[in-house]
Amino acid sequence: MATIRVQREDFEAGAEAERLTRGRAGVGAVVSFVGYCRDEGGRLAALELEHYPGMAEAEMTRVAEEAERRWPLLGLTAIHRYGRILPGERIVLVAVAAAHRGEAFAAAEMLMDYLKTRAPFWKRAVRADGVAEGWVEARRDDDRAAARWESDGG
């Protein structure tokens, strides 16, 4: 049921969220999250996103299945871009449709927490001064956010 896409090109966030309601009169709530590339106070010129083709889609599908197992979802779309992304551009979308807002909020949050720590994507920062660039380091906060879902079972 989930729609999973890994692509270089941009996506239309509003249209993707809206699509989840089409032909599904039982939908009472759609929660969508869009992650953007920020400029880090002007220091960042771009992000280069590397991914593991094949595993990226597979892992996003496993994460989506985990969300569908925990909550009675009526629709789920997850899109992650790769390649060069400029400040202000979209990187990732998760959109979840459900009968009620509670499960839609929770599922969207779990999806993002798991995508950040499990989906095989790596960001490299290209700096505006052109001097240094480097791989973005994983954040401990992201691990902690993902770990919350291990213990409470949703």
Place this chain on the structure above:
Amino acid sequence: MKAVYFAWVRERIGRAEEELNPPPSVMTVADLVRWLSERGGVYAYAFEKPAAIRAALDRVHAPPEAKIAGAKEVAFFPPMTGG
């Protein structure tokens, strides 16, 4: 088995993929990391902190103790930073 490398692991090793033929004594992901490190040079550099490396077997995340027998593709990469 085919090995694929990503992000700074790929950059340190200097290639994106290669064929590996580990001896039968190399049974787990952790054994494989040790075996590759013992090659020295760029491999020792890439795997200098084994705790900083993540692995996947046939495109599924695999912990250090996972058995590599039967796997066609092993991947090594840093912790993920997508999203």
